[in-house]
Amino acid sequence: MSKEITSRQQDYSQWYNDLILKGGLADYSAVRGCMVIKPYGFALWENMRDVLDKMFKDTGHVNAYFPLFVPKSLFEAEEKNAEGFAKECAIVTHYRLKADPNTKGKLMVDPEAKLEEELVVRPTSEAIIWNTYKGWIQSYRDLPILVNQWANVVRWEMRTRLFLRTAEFLWQEGHTAHATKEEAIIETEKMLDVYADFVENWMALPVIKGIKTANERFAGADETYCIEALMQDGKALQAGTSHFLGQNFAKAFDVKFSDKSNKLDYVWATSWGVSTRLIGGLVMAHSDDDGLILPPKIAPFQVVIVPIFKGDDEKKLIDEKVHTLIQQLKQLNIRVKYDDSDNARPGWKFAEYEMKGVPIRVAIGARDLANNVAEIARRDTKEKTSVNLNELAVYIQNLLNTIQESMFNKAKAFRDEHITEVNTWDEFVQTLDTKTGFVSAHWDGTPETEEKIKEQTKATIRCIPLNNKQENGNCILTGNASTQRVLFARAY
Amino acid sequence: MSKEITSRQQDYSQWYNDLILKGGLADYSAVRGCMVIKPYGFALWENMRDVLDKMFKDTGHVNAYFPLFVPKSLFEAEEKNAEGFAKECAIVTHYRLKADPNTKGKLMVDPEAKLEEELVVRPTSEAIIWNTYKGWIQSYRDLPILVNQWANVVRWEMRTRLFLRTAEFLWQEGHTAHATKEEAIIETEKMLDVYADFVENWMALPVIKGIKTANERFAGADETYCIEALMQDGKALQAGTSHFLGQNFAKAFDVKFSDKSNKLDYVWATSWGVSTRLIGGLVMAHSDDDGLILPPKIAPFQVVIVPIFKGDDEKKLIDEKVHTLIQQLKQLNIRVKYDDSDNARPGWKFAEYEMKGVPIRVAIGARDLANNVAEIARRDTKEKTSVNLNELAVYIQNLLNTIQESMFNKAKAFRDEHITEVNTWDEFVQTLDTKTGFVSAHWDGTPETEEKIKEQTKATIRCIPLNNKQENGNCILTGNASTQRVLFARAY
Numbered sequence: 001m002s003k004e005i006t007s008r009q010q011d012y013s014q015w016y017n018d019l020i021l022k023g024g025l026a027d028y029s030a031v032r033g034c035m036v037i038k039p040y041g042f043a044l045w046e047n048m049r050d051v052l053d054k055m056f057k058d059t060g061h062v063n064a065y066f067p068l069f070v071p072k073s074l075f076e077a078e079e080k081n082a083e084g085f086a087k088e089c090a091i092v093t094h095y096r097l098k099a100d101p102n103t104k105g106k107l108m109v110d111p112e113a114k115l116e117e118e119l120v121v122r123p124t125s126e127a128i129i130w131n132t133y134k135g136w137i138q139s140y141r142d143l144p145i146l147v148n149q150w151a152n153v154v155r156w157e158m159r160t161r162l163f164l165r166t167a168e169f170l171w172q173e174g175h176t177a178h179a180t181k182e183e184a185i186i187e188t189e190k191m192l193d194v195y196a197d198f199v200e201n202w203m204a205l206p207v208i209k210g211i212k213t214a215n216e217r218f219a220g221a222d223e224t225y226c227i228e229a230l231m232q233d234g235k236a237l238q239a240g241t242s243h244f245l246g247q248n249f250a251k252a253f254d255v256k257f258s259d260k261s262n263k264l265d266y267v268w269a270t271s272w273g274v275s276t277r278l279i280g281g282l283v284m285a286h287s288d289d290d291g292l293i294l295p296p297k298i299a300p301f302q303v304v305i306v307p308i309f310k311g312d313d314e315k316k317l318i319d320e321k322v323h324t325l326i327q328q329l330k331q332l333n334i335r336v337k338y339d340d341s342d343n344a345r346p347g348w349k350f351a352e353y354e355m356k357g358v359p360i361r362v363a364i365g366a367r368d369l370a371n372n373v374a375e376i377a378r379r380d381t382k383e384k385t386s387v388n389l390n391e392l393a394v395y396i397q398n399l400l401n402t403i404q405e406s407m408f409n410k411a412k413a414f415r416d417e418h419i420t421e422v423n424t425w426d427e428f429v430q431t432l433d434t435k436t437g438f439v440s441a442h443w444d445g446t447p448e449t450e451e452k453i454k455e456q457t458k459a460t461i462r463c464i465p466l467n468n469k470q471e472n473g474n475c476i477l478t479g480n481a482s483t484q485r486v487l488f489a490r491a492y
Numbered sequence: 493m494s495k496e497i498t499s500r501q502q503d504y505s506q507w508y509n510d511l512i513l514k515g516g517l518a519d520y521s522a523v524r525g526c527m528v529i530k531p532y533g534f535a536l537w538e539n540m541r542d543v544l545d546k547m548f549k550d551t552g553h554v555n556a557y558f559p560l561f562v563p564k565s566l567f568e569a570e571e572k573n574a575e576g577f578a579k580e581c582a583i584v585t586h587y588r589l590k591a592d593p594n595t596k597g598k599l600m601v602d603p604e605a606k607l608e609e610e611l612v613v614r615p616t617s618e619a620i621i622w623n624t625y626k627g628w629i630q631s632y633r634d635l636p637i638l639v640n641q642w643a644n645v646v647r648w649e650m651r652t653r654l655f656l657r658t659a660e661f662l663w664q665e666g667h668t669a670h671a672t673k674e675e676a677i678i679e680t681e682k683m684l685d686v687y688a689d690f691v692e693n694w695m696a697l698p699v700i701k702g703i704k705t706a707n708e709r710f711a712g713a714d715e716t717y718c719i720e721a722l723m724q725d726g727k728a729l730q731a732g733t734s735h736f737l738g739q740n741f742a743k744a745f746d747v748k749f750s751d752k753s754n755k756l757d758y759v760w761a762t763s764w765g766v767s768t769r770l771i772g773g774l775v776m777a778h779s780d781d782d783g784l785i786l787p788p789k790i791a792p793f794q795v796v797i798v799p800i801f802k803g804d805d806e807k808k809l810i811d812e813k814v815h816t817l818i819q820q821l822k823q824l825n826i827r828v829k830y831d832d833s834d835n836a837r838p839g840w841k842f843a844e845y846e847m848k849g850v851p852i853r854v855a856i857g858a859r860d861l862a863n864n865v866a867e868i869a870r871r872d873t874k875e876k877t878s879v880n881l882n883e884l885a886v887y888i889q890n891l892l893n894t895i896q897e898s899m900f901n902k903a904k905a906f907r908d909e910h911i912t913e914v915n916t917w918d919e920f921v922q923t924l925d926t927k928t929g930f931v932s933a934h935w936d937g938t939p940e941t942e943e944k945i946k947e948q949t950k951a952t953i954r955c956i957p958l959n960n961k962q963e964n965g966n967c968i969l970t971g972n973a974s975t976q977r978v979l980f981a982r983a984y
Contacts, residue, residue, distance in 0.1 A: 034559035067526035086589040
């Protein structure tokens with residue numbers, strides 16, 4: 001089985017695709033740039049979604065649902081936002097098909113069913129939501145509005161990759177409305193913290209919190225906060241963004257509120273989102289040449305049990321012990337699968353669950369039973385141990401925590417090794433080309449310089465880290481004065 | 493507050509809209525026929541979804557996600573299905589907007605970004621899913637496939653109504669693949685049972701299980717099973733459908749499997765779905781002229797507590813008692829809201845939660861405290877009782893069960909009273925016009941007669957009940973021989 005996976009060294013990009021397809025996370029579809037999320041991949045997404053959803057609710061948010069379509073006239077209301085997304089939109093122009101008179105059994109778009117106004121399939125929902133909020137907000141008593149939506153969105157990307165960049169993807173988008181600028185900024189930062197907490201403590205992926213430069217800012221935002229993670233090939237991945245939208249959308253959609261002294265003002269806004277793209281980052285950051293390695297806290301199955309037996313009698317004895325174990329594990333809220341199917345040999349199953357990244361594999365054979373033990377294998381380190389059956393459930397519980405922590409530490413060590421301070425252009429280029437990772441360098445603060453660096457090296461400014469150290473220096477490209485280092489990287 | 497609601501007698505249809513809008517379930521949107529599901533409505537949907545999702549998983553199903561778009565060539569592959577949905581499809585024809593050269597700040601569809609093949613926004617996903625299953629199924633070992641999807645779908649309905657019939661709606665669609673016809677039929681019936689169980693035991697809505705006539709069958713199905721509920725105005729509502737698809741989609745998409753003896757055959761299929769339409773049914777079946785009445789099992793809040801006080805001292809004493817009560821209720825897994833906001837008077841809050849259909853209201857004032865009691869009000873019957881605070885939590889727990897049962901019984905009594913056997917055309921018409929409800933009558937079994945009856949009375953055959961009694965009779969319209977009665981009704 002593992003032989004079917006391209007190694008990272010051979011072709012990192014193909015390795016990634018192999019894992020997604022052969023690990024059973026997703027499949028290509030008949031629609032350009034759209035993928036099918038397979039049951040195993042969707043179970044992973046459900047676990048991520050459920051944790052995030054609880055975090056949102058624990059911070060006072062509620063869910064709602066807004067239309068998939070945005071009328072063109074609303075879409076264009078906030079000009080920067082419209083400009084940012086106009087080039088990659090799916091547009092609905094008609095509402096009916098009819099029989100094609102020239103080809104039996106075929107359908108054609110009915111030219112008589114042309115919409116008066118075209119509809120944009122939402123690439124993001126600020127426009128339709130702020131148009132709605134206009135009707136919900138009159139006074140400070142109606143604020144804050146703390147709404148989140150789980151939805152599909154469509155961005156007609158030219159080059160797509162499973163999970164990382166697909167034409168349609170699943171995400172959540174929070175859209176909040178506030179009476180003051182301060183409150184909106186606090187919300188923006190709070191949700192960035194929620195994302196960092198989730199990605200680090202559930203996905204075992206260390207992130208750097210920061211602010212985007214004007215060039216990389218969300219179209220329509222005053223400030224974009226982000227969390228940036230590092231992949232094994234040394235490229236960065238934007239894992240989540242939280243936008244302070246100022247009063248831009250309130251002005252575009254004329255959403256005003258009267259404060260306690262009856263003064264009218266525009267409402268302050270934030271929006272924030274993470275998507276199925278996170279799954280791509282998870283795969284790229286943790287997996288190896290034998291398959292996926294999933295963090296226990298969000299793995300669809302945390303433990304798989306494989307029996308090794310000859311004949312029904314041995315099987316029956318093993319079943320008995322396993323059923324007790326399963327009960328014990330379930331009481332500890334551990335997600336366990338017993339694969340006693342008879343259409344594959346244990347070796348095949350071992351490779352299959354290695355491929356699927358199940359954190360712990362338990363193998364029990366007749367000889368193990370005689371000794372009242374089972375063989376435990378960790379997916380992340382491949383270490384094997386023999387453990388007494390009486391202690392197994394608690395052992396597994398502890399081991400799951402160990403694996404979660406160990407995966408985070410490994411990823412963090414790799415990430416920390418791959419933040420390099422450089423002071424010259426040559427060092428900068430060489431680090432990007434050979435060592436890869438984040439490069440911490442001085443930049444003169446102008447969009448022009450940022451653009452030139454991108455053109456010459458394909459590296460972008462991933463973020464200006466929060467609480468960034470202020471120090472005098474010289475821009476690596478122009479030599480102009482700079483007050484702080486920023487983090488560059490090539491990125492997904 | 494209640495004065496703002498149109499009464500059922502005055503205008504049933506307006507009463508319904510008032511409840512949806514003023515109860516905070518949904519709002520109109522800027523997109524024709526699409527609605528915004530507001531937080532309170534979405535919390536209701538989340539509760540329904542979570543229960544159904546667990547039921548699906550408990551019966552062996554897993555979730556997945558398939559693309560929103562269906563290429564036209566796939567859409568037309570299963571001819572009956574395509575024909576059934578072609579007239580109400582949103583069609584994506586372009587993938588880019590550009591600046592309108594004639595109007596500054598406006599966008600227009602870029603004619604150079606026309607898709608080679610148009611994409612249909614899924615009205616249902618059989619086509620895209622069976623095109624995918626083709627790659628997943630080779631042998632009997634790959635079967636059954638028991639997949640469900642929670643998704644949005646779009647049907648360009650000409651006349652829309654909040655929840656009941658919207659252009660975009662949320663639903664789940666199960667799509668299963670089987671090696672034998674028998675297994676597929678068992679699955680179809682099993683999921684009908686799951687729906688009936690959910691609608692009766694969670695939504696407190698009695699349903700009749702049956703089979704649709706050929707006229708009313710899902711386009712592309714060999715047999716459509718359904719559950720039919722009755723609304724307070726005597727109209728029926730199709731609450732869920734489960735389709736036995738035969739080998740129609742397997743043939744259209746060439747999905748074959750080899751059985752144990754290596755013989756190739758087409759795969760057997762089912763699909764089944766319920767949608768946000770259920771919320772419309774829930775509202776219409778249970779509510780009254782003062783607002784919504786929600787069944788405790790799925791109500792976003794099961795209990796609301798309203799304090800009645802003068803000054804901070806009284807408030808503090810009440811708070812103390814209430815916090816204890818809330819803890820007790822939460823330990824019993826009861827969803828409770830304490831509305832101690834100071835921007836509305838108790839009377840206003842009473843009306844508000846009556847409108848929102850919260851099953852139990854608890855009011856606690858200073859005098860109540862002195863007597864160690866609180867006033868309990870049932871939303872469904874409006875009965876009020878004074879209950880000792882020490883017993884309150886358990887009292888509420890029991891009362892929630894009582895309300896759930898009582899709501900079902902009330903709806904069932906109404907439904908049962910509104911099933912009328914008739915034997916002549918005059919009786920038939922008169923019953924539809926005056927008594928309303930289901931009319932049980934003989935029908936000669938032909939689509940032509942069914943169509944004529946529909947034209948003359950607007951009544952359709954809602955279903956042929958499962959295990960229907962066989963008896964000889966004469967068709968109410970044609971007088972031709974009939975072997976069983978079927979259920980007619982006017983319907984949503």
